[in-house]
Amino acid sequence: DTGVSQNPRHKITKRGQNVTFRCDPISEHNRLYWYRQTLGQGPEFLTYFQNEAQLEKSRLLSDRFSAERPKGSFSTLEIQRTEQGDSAMYLCASRGLYEQYFGPGTRLTVT
């Protein structure tokens, strides 16, 4: 499978716990994006990397959120001290010259 992959696909955690998600982009794509999607809404941009450099962060990305792409390949998104409002689908996308392809997403449920 040469598409974008994300792990885990589902995560259930208790409020206050930390969680980390991983995204493996399409290998030749140097741009990687994180989005969050809640019920009935379109994906909302969180942050974007070009290679290992984080070039833009949304105001949605509070101090509890951090993303890394240390070697310019896979990326991780960590949420510290999770809150119930963090429950959502977290989507990763990678982009070559133009086309942007999404992974299947990680469904986070905070109880």
Added chain:
Amino acid sequence: GENVGLHLPTLSVQEGDNSIINCAYSNSASDYFIWYKQESGKGPQFIIDIRSNMDKRQGQRVTVLLNKTVKHLSLQIAATQPGDSAVYFCAESAGYQKVTFGTGTKLQVIP
């Protein structure tokens, strides 16, 4: 799985008819546009894209039309099939910046 169709505009079409989904975009600087299909519980799936130097692009059973004068984008699906039932999002991008999603439209195909 997630029902991303809640509270979204809905288009109902008979199987075999053509479908037209419309979208208005807001950023005059956007130069690249994408249509995505999203099924319940899955990440958005790339359907077709168009750059701002074009006004029409055709794929297999799908056509995208771009009217930059009125900032309008449409997706036409020929001979709609039950498998086309999903939520459809238009998205825009300026350069290599983030892709911003519009309000989705739920397409229901009536057998």
